[in-house]
Structure formats: structure tokens, C-alpha cells
Amino acid sequence: MRHIQKAVVIGSGVMGSGIAAHLANIGIPSLLLDIVPKELTEAEQAKGLTLESPQVRNRLSQGAVQKLFKQKPAPLASKSNAALITAGNLEDHMQQLGEADWIIEVVVENLDVKKKVFEKVDQYRKPGSIVSSNTSGISIEAMVEGRSEDFSKHFLGTHFFNPPRYLKLLEVIPAKSTDPEVVQFMKTFGEDTLGKGVVFAKDTPNFIANRIGTYGLLVTVKEMLKGGYSVGEVDSVTGPLIGRPKSATFRTLDVVGLDTFIHVAKNVYDQVEGQEKEVFDVPDFMLKMRDNGWLGSKSGQGFFKKEGKEILQLNPETLEYEARGKLKAPSVEMAKQEKGFPGKMKTLVYGKDRASELLWSILSPVLVYSAELNGEIADDLTGIDQAMKWGFGWNKGPFETWDAIGVAKSVERMKAEGLNVPEWVEEMIANGHDTFYKEENGDLFFYHNGAYQPVEENEKVINLKRLKKKNGVIKKNSGASLIDLGDGVALLEFTSPNNAIGMDITQMINYAVDEVSKNYKGLVIGNQGKNFCVGANLAMILMEAQDDNIFEIDMVVKHFQQAMLKLKYSSFPVVAAPFGMTLGGGTEVCLPADHIQASAETYMGLVEVGVGLIPGGGGNKELYLNYYNSLPKGVDFDLQKVANKVFETIAMAKVSTSAAEAREYNFLSQSDGISVNGDHLIYDAKQAVLHLAENYTAPVKRKVPVVGETGYATLLLGAQSMYQSGFISEHDLKIAKKLAYVIAGGKVPYGTEVDEEYLLQLEREAFLSLIEKPKSQQRMQHMLVKGKPLRN
Numbered sequence: 001m002r003h004i005q006k007a008v009v010i011g012s013g014v015m016g017s018g019i020a021a022h023l024a025n026i027g028i029p030s031l032l033l034d035i036v037p038k039e040l041t042e043a044e045q046a047k048g049l050t051l052e053s054p055q056v057r058n059r060l061s062q063g064a065v066q067k068l069f070k071q072k073p074a075p076l077a078s079k080s081n082a083a084l085i086t087a088g089n090l091e092d093h094m095q096q097l098g099e100a101d102w103i104i105e106v107v108v109e110n111l112d113v114k115k116k117v118f119e120k121v122d123q124y125r126k127p128g129s130i131v132s133s134n135t136s137g138i139s140i141e142a143m144v145e146g147r148s149e150d151f152s153k154h155f156l157g158t159h160f161f162n163p164p165r166y167l168k169l170l171e172v173i174p175a176k177s178t179d180p181e182v183v184q185f186m187k188t189f190g191e192d193t194l195g196k197g198v199v200f201a202k203d204t205p206n207f208i209a210n211r212i213g214t215y216g217l218l219v220t221v222k223e224m225l226k227g228g229y230s231v232g233e234v235d236s237v238t239g240p241l242i243g244r245p246k247s248a249t250f251r252t253l254d255v256v257g258l259d260t261f262i263h264v265a266k267n268v269y270d271q272v273e274g275q276e277k278e279v280f281d282v283p284d285f286m287l288k289m290r291d292n293g294w295l296g297s298k299s300g301q302g303f304f305k306k307e308g309k310e311i312l313q314l315n316p317e318t319l320e321y322e323a324r325g326k327l328k329a330p331s332v333e334m335a336k337q338e339k340g341f342p343g344k345m346k347t348l349v350y351g352k353d354r355a356s357e358l359l360w361s362i363l364s365p366v367l368v369y370s371a372e373l374n375g376e377i378a379d380d381l382t383g384i385d386q387a388m389k390w391g392f393g394w395n396k397g398p399f400e401t402w403d404a405i406g407v408a409k410s411v412e413r414m415k416a417e418g419l420n421v422p423e424w425v426e427e428m429i430a431n432g433h434d435t436f437y438k439e440e441n442g443d444l445f446f447y448h449n450g451a452y453q454p455v456e457e458n459e460k461v462i463n464l465k466r467l468k469k470k471n472g473v474i475k476k477n478s479g480a481s482l483i484d485l486g487d488g489v490a491l492l493e494f495t496s497p498n499n500a501i502g503m504d505i506t507q508m509i510n511y512a513v514d515e516v517s518k519n520y521k522g523l524v525i526g527n528q529g530k531n532f533c534v535g536a537n538l539a540m541i542l543m544e545a546q547d548d549n550i551f552e553i554d555m556v557v558k559h560f561q562q563a564m565l566k567l568k569y570s571s572f573p574v575v576a577a578p579f580g581m582t583l584g585g586g587t588e589v590c591l592p593a594d595h596i597q598a599s600a601e602t603y604m605g606l607v608e609v610g611v612g613l614i615p616g617g618g619g620n621k622e623l624y625l626n627y628y629n630s631l632p633k634g635v636d637f638d639l640q641k642v643a644n645k646v647f648e649t650i651a652m653a654k655v656s657t658s659a660a661e662a663r664e665y666n667f668l669s670q671s672d673g674i675s676v677n678g679d680h681l682i683y684d685a686k687q688a689v690l691h692l693a694e695n696y697t698a699p700v701k702r703k704v705p706v707v708g709e710t711g712y713a714t715l716l717l718g719a720q721s722m723y724q725s726g727f728i729s730e731h732d733l734k735i736a737k738k739l740a741y742v743i744a745g746g747k748v749p750y751g752t753e754v755d756e757e758y759l760l761q762l763e764r765e766a767f768l769s770l771i772e773k774p775k776s777q778q779r780m781q782h783m784l785v786k787g788k789p790l791r792n
Helices: 014-023 044-047 059-067 081-083 094-099 112-125 142-144 149-153 182-194 209-227 233-235 248-258 260-267 274-279 286-291 330-337 343-349 354-373 381-392 400-404 407-416 424-429 464-471 503-519 537-547 548-569 585-590 617-631 639-651 659-666 678-693 708-724 730-744 757-769 775-785
Strands: 007-010 029-034 085-088 104-105 128-133 155-160 169-174 197-200 303-309 312-316 320-323 437-440 443-448 450-455 473-475 480-486 489-494 522-525 574-576 578-582 596-601 601-605 673-676
Touching: 007 014, 014 029, 014 085, 014 155, 014 473, 029 059, 029 354, 029 489, 044 596, 081 085, 094 112, 094 522, 104 112, 112 128, 112 142, 112 149, 112 578, 112 678, 128 182, 142 155, 142 503, 155 182, 169 182, 169 381, 182 197, 197 381, 209 233, 209 274, 209 354, 209 522, 233 248, 233 354, 248 260, 248 303, 248 424, 260 286, 274 330, 330 343, 330 354, 330 585, 343 400, 343 601, 354 381, 354 400, 354 407, 354 673, 381 400, 381 443, 400 437, 407 424, 424 464, 443 464, 464 480, 473 503, 480 503, 480 522, 489 503, 503 522, 503 548, 503 775, 522 678, 537 548, 548 585, 548 757, 548 775, 574 659, 574 678, 585 601, 601 659, 617 730, 617 757, 639 708, 639 730, 673 678, 708 730, 730 757, 730 775
Parallel strands: 007 029, 007 104, 029 085, 104 128, 128 155, 169 197, 489 522, 522 574, 574 596, 578 601, 596 673
Antiparallel strands: 155 169, 303 312, 312 320, 437 443, 443 450, 473 480, 480 489
16 A cells, blocks of 8 residues: 655755655655855854855755745644655755655756756656656656656656645546556555645646646737737736636736746747647746836736726736726626526627637637647546636636537637637537536536546545435425435535524424434534635624614524533534535534544634634633643642733634634644645545544533633733833723623632533523623624624
8 A cells, every 4th residue: 555654855945845744744754945045145154154054055955945834825723744855955865755655746848957856766666656747838748758667657647736635636647657556556656645636637738737828828818909908907807807817917927927927938938739729828028027027916017007006907008007997897797686607608708899709719719729628638528617716726727617608609719710620519419418517316427428427436526516406305494404415424514694693504404403313323514605604694683783773683692502502512423514614603613523524725704703702602612622622630730820811812813814823722632633625625524523423422511621710810810011111002991891790700719610501591691791882883884894803
């Protein structure tokens, strides 16, 4: 059985160090190597170092590790993970290649340089170790030429996308000599351990995502010039409106870096012919931008430039910056009213205004180009769609988009406008098939070689939308559904807008506990929305507060608290599966669960202080219990330190930047699980339920010691000094007092043991007293309107 327990990353640039960081995040130690510097820096000379000093020889890789702490977004899920990266150099540490199971090359995109590196690697690696290149477009066959037989059998391309921690795509590109077992291993390892979406790419220029992505960007630039659109106008309609990232077209180019983009485009330009070559010929104004050093974010200006608070756009004709424009058109406004993706896209591409003309003229060539390359750059169209979604952040791939706008109707228009639609697409339509994908009984099929074939998926991918079509729904209301996951496990899914918690979700939690206790082994709480849950329904709470319906709010909060206790002490195991934003009430739903199986990218926090409140659904109590229960048994400890830590976490509205950090904040315990691949989260949570169900005994209610009156005074010391120094407002101090009182356990002596119901009552009273305050209501209003906290 093959395992990767240790890796070597050669090349410590942004990409190499990012890959080393990603390996560290999943617990794989790596040796990060780079060349030995030829000259001393002034700082090194001042310290009396020489070219033989280890810190000089390892300077590049050591410096790259230090930069990981400053980069945004953070490559490390927890700063402590950096301990798994060892810095070294390509002269002193080559022997250590013999200890590695995987050696990954991430040096400059130059075939000769790469071949020299592989020649050295071949001398030091152990037989059977995997060697791969993170090239974004250099031929895999050309790189492996001249290498030993064992090296050739274990060599392939593994193209990560930047930043490696966050972008899901991993293109795996085998050479002709690569052992099929190695190729299959890299797919499984890539999905299950690295948490990636793996796509097999063929050894063609720029592989899949960069080939189509670069083509699409260049088509857009050329249509902009042809149609007289501005940079800002193009970006205003090529982002979320059409299911693409916020960075749209030109902001994406600024982030990628114009020099990098031109290099990638040239790589295809040099290897293709005819019309395709014309598209990859970068326009002159972009070459001038590069020569001027206007490369984008890294140089401070590119297609956009910030002056004060204003963002200016580049005029491609004058190369001067001007006020940013937006494309306003009837089709854009009408598309915003449409519910689903097909309705939006049809409204946009079949309209009769400037926005529609632009979108049709940039979309249709990309669809045709993707169809032309089907089979040449990937085995089938699913590989192309997945690559564009996972590598470029598109919501829908080219063929899914084509289905959305209507294949037959669009092909008719494409042909009328002189586009050469590939024969296989026309055959598909002629044979009566009008979509590239079709769904039957919850199973997904795609069109391939004249027939529909099932889409192959990792068994750990559970698609809830399709599962509901297959198995139906046990029960649902306006905010949640209860679903049968199979194997005796049920799933409670939030379906309200933003998955915000209201009475409908509380009712469904109560129903779920009753239903599962009778008919199922256990329950998963999870969903596949944009975020797990952004908290309680703030608009509803504010409306009731402004109408002085405090009795109503009290009832809602009390019901939610009781539902949480019901979950916690149920007769079956409950596993919460949070991901993305898991804030306020979202965290409060997770904390009482027997086990939390969190996605690696989970941003957890009790953030109620930001809207002038404190947690009201048991969050204070549960976080306190998490800290208290994590302490070693039978050892004397300072209970005040527990209270201080909980107070600080909630008062500062700390939100974890990863599941690993959520563990450091005690939102997760050491025994809770982390799923590196978000697509496997529901599967992993289900397995956790089945494991717990084997010998499950419900938790027993126990009293908990609190710090009481003396602890309350201690908690307030810091807040009062911050108020006196002008760091917090009078209202902040009021909130801090309420929070401190709840965490301290009220007016009882230090060490008094109290029950959970008592703490919940304190919490609810404090929550209700704050919600009545006009300044808290102003904060809630501000958050709902502006989306950010108000300091009043």
C-alpha cells in the first residue's frame, strides 16, 4: 500500500512555498529546497556571516517560510503548521531526497532548468518515489526525456492552482511512461488527502483550465476593443452576474499578474496554428503595460489603479487612467430578477442591448472552443467543466453553461454568424439530444461518443440536491428539511435564505430529534449552501424588538435553547458538519453536538457582540464547557483562566480563519474531525455517526463550577481600563458587563456548581436586556443595511 509520509518541494517561490504550506496543513512534513545564493546581503555582512554559513545557504527557502506568515489570504491554516516545513538548499540537502515519498518540482517555467533539476533528482531519489512537476504548461514528455526507467514510471505533472490552499483544482498529467497505478494513486491521494478536485489532463499546451481560461480572457479583451467597451464596463457584467468570480475579467488579470498571463498566452501561441494562434496573440496595449511595469496588484497598478479611495480604470487607447464605468442595460436589470441560472443566462445572451451583444460575443467562441478541444485536452467534457469550476471559480463549466442557454437555439445562431460548430455537437442535436448533461432518478449522465454515460464521482461525494430527488424528503418546512442519508442516518438541512435560523429551523430540530430517536441510528446537521449558517434571522429579531415584542423574542430564544438541549441529550449521536461561514447561531448549533466534522475551510465564531448583543442560544455556556472539559482531569487548575479565555473570545467576536484555528479557539475539540475535501464533508460526518452509534450512550447532565462574583469583577477589569483609555464606547462596556455576568455565573460564590438551565436563563435575560437598548438596535440596523459593525 503506497503512502506519502514525507515530501520534498523544489523551488521556494510563492507557488512552491504555498504547496509546502498546503502539505503542512494536512500534516505532511516537507523539505523546501532552493538554490544557494552567490552573494551576501548587507544584513548578512553586518552579522559577519559568510557564503558558507547555513543561514546564508538556506536564505531563499528560509525567507519563503517566513513570508508565509505575512501573506494574505494566509497559506497556513494555523501558524503552528510552519513547524512541518524544513528549509534547505539544492547542494547540502540532496541526500534527503532519498527519504521522500513524493518530490515535487516548482522551479521557473523553463524546460532546460527543469531537466537539470530532474537529472539531479534522479541521482538521489529512492526507487518507487513519485516525482512530479507543477508546470502550468511545459510538456511532460519533454521533461521526462533521458531519465531512468524507474524515474519515468513514477513521473507525472501535478498542476496546482494558486493559492494552493484555497483553489480546488489539481490537474494530473501522466506521461506515456507513467505507471497507471501511480496515476490512479495520485487521483485518490489528491482527492482524499490533499482535498483537491482532480482532473486528468492530456499533455497539451497549458493543459485544460489555463488553455480555456486564457482563451476566454483574450477573446474578452479583443471584443472590448472591437465594441468600444471600457475595462470597468466589461468587469461589471463578466463577474457574479454570469456565475463567475467577483474579480470578473480585468481584476482577475491584475491579481494573476500581467507578466504571468502573457507568458501563459505565449506558451500556447508558440504551439498552435491558424485562427487559434490569432486569439493567443496578446494585444499591443497589454505588451506596453507590461513594459511600463503595470503588472497589476503586485506593482500597484494594472487595469485598475487606486487613488485615495477611488478606483480608476485604464483606458486601453490612451493608456491613461479615468473614472471607472459600469455597463447599464435592460437585459442586466431583467437578468437580476430571474431566479435560476438558465433564466438569467438566456435573458442576458438573447437580449438586444450592449450588454447582451458583449456577453454573446465573448461566450459563444469559448463554448465552441471548448467543444473543439473535447477529447484533445481532456478525456471528456466533464473534465473541462470541472477544471473551469475548480481552477477559475466558474459556477458552471462551458458545457453546463451551454445547456443553460439552450444548445439547439444557440447553435443555430452560432452557425448563422459564421462560427464553426464541431461536428459532434451538431450530430448530438440531430440525434434528438438537446443537452450535454441529463439527470435520471438523481443520477447524472453526460454525452460522450454518441451516448450518455454516468458521471464518475468519488464515492465520498454526496450531492444533497440529487439525493433528495432519489430518496425524497422525510419532512420539510420553509427553513429546513430532514433527509434520509441511507444506512440508518438522517440529515437535517437548513434551507432558509443564508441558512439563517428562525422558528422554522427550531421546529424542524425538534421534529428531527423525535423522528430519529424512533427510526434512525443518528443525525447529521449539514447542508450544501454557500455557507453553513450565518446566524439567527437578524431582520426578524430587530423588527420584533422595534415593535417592543420582547415577550415574542423571549419565547423564540427559549425554544431555541431548549432545542439545543434536546439535541445534546438525545438518545442517538448527533454530528454537526459546518463549513464556510459558521457564525453566531451557526456555531451554537454545532457546539452541543456529540462530534463536529468541520470542513478545513470553516470560519467559526460567536459574533453577536458586533450587533450589540451577546450569544443567546447557549453559545456562552457551551464554549465555557468546551474549555472546562479540555482541561486535564485530576489536576488543579485556575477556573478564572477558563472564564477569561471564554470572555475574551466572545467579547472580541473572534472568528477562526480555518477549522485548525477553530480548534485553537476551542470551538472544536481535539477529538472533532476536519475534512480537507469539502465535497466529502457529508460523507465523513455520516461515517462519524455510524462509528458513534456502535456503542452510543447519551451524555449525562452534570453541574459545572463557575467563578461567580469575584470572577465577574476580574473579567471586568480589562474592559473598564479599555473604556477609560477610549478604546471602547460606553455601550461596548455595557455589553461587556452583561457578557461577564453570564460567563461568571451571576452573583454566586467562586466555585459554585450550577446547572445548564441556570446558565441559559442568565444568558437569555442578558440577551433580552440588550435587545431593548436603542444603541443595540442601531447596531443591528447598521449591520443589515451596510454589512459591517457600527461603533456607537
